[in-house]
Amino acid sequence: MNKTKPKYKQIIDAAVVVISDNGYHQAQVSKIAKQAGVADGTIYLYFKNKEDILISMFREKMAVFSESVQPLIEKETKAANKLLKLIQNHFSILAQDPNLAIVTQLELRQSNKEIRLLINEVLKEYLKLVDTILKDGMETGEFAQDLDVRLARQMIFGTIDETVTTWVMNEQKYDLEELAPKVHQLLLKACQS
Template identity: 65%
Template sequence: MKKDKPKYRQIIDAAVIVIAENGYHQAQVSKIAKQAGVADGTIYLYFKNKEDILISVFSEKMSVFVENLKVIIQESITAQEMLARMIEGHFKVLSEDHHLAVVTQLELRQSNKDLRLKINHILKEYLDLLDDILQRGIQAGEFIEDMDLRLVRQVIFGTVDEVSTTWVMKDQKYDLVEMAPRVHEILLKGIQTQ
């Protein structure tokens, strides 16, 4: 399988750097190939085109968020703890890879509608896990019973996403992970049982 080959990973990692530094529209396949240390033609053994590279980058990197969240759900006792660790984990992944943060928070937003739909499909697994956390919280009596699950999910993910985007826009000048407890506290106030 292509994804298991080392050059696939090299190209993905190179694409993150090139897209972050040049912007998606200026990120030529030749620049990605050069960054990856492969011939231009090698890229096309793994990817159909530049759009396919961007979707693959998002899919590969989003799987890191998903796998982290699965571990958090397994290891955590309460839904509140799961939510706190999810927010912290999300911020941690982005703060440890500045190029990835630029790509996910800025470059993916500038893509066309068709591309955004594919990206939303990839994001679905992560959002489904967030739904799982919320449902566990309701069942355990931690979160209010009559919450609008879809709306609460949008508010939580939207907040985490916007805080991340603002951090990127401000040139990552402050500690994103340090914001996690404050974000968690604000979000909890809206869904916690009294």
């Protein structure tokens, strides 16, 4: 299986659309193949089954979150600004891809426990970025010295995540990206001493 082949990405992108439109349980491999413009059998050259498509899709898309925010964070010296960049980037990616927002916020949560555990593994890399920002802020004195990093990370990711879920549930009727500064201010106050 070569992940650099264009058909791999085509199938992943098609899966996002099909799962968003039909829900994970109704998203048949044949529908994904049709959306991707490939034969049903081609999918099995790249993926074992529908669950494998879902996990691979999440892995690929989470990599985009991490890879796109990394250079933005590295440009900033203050932890507060790094946190803002992370929030803005997260909201921006999902605002520009409403199908992906539906899949990450709604469909992934309806999957079985085994899939959720695999998703949590993928998420760990992204959460490490949050930890790094928090630790930087503690070192520079921007954030409280006695900050519980684990709890603060859960609070930050949980707030970002719930903000996106609410936006999806409200049929994306308002500008998600406009909320980034407000969410940032709330989270910043919670992290400062």
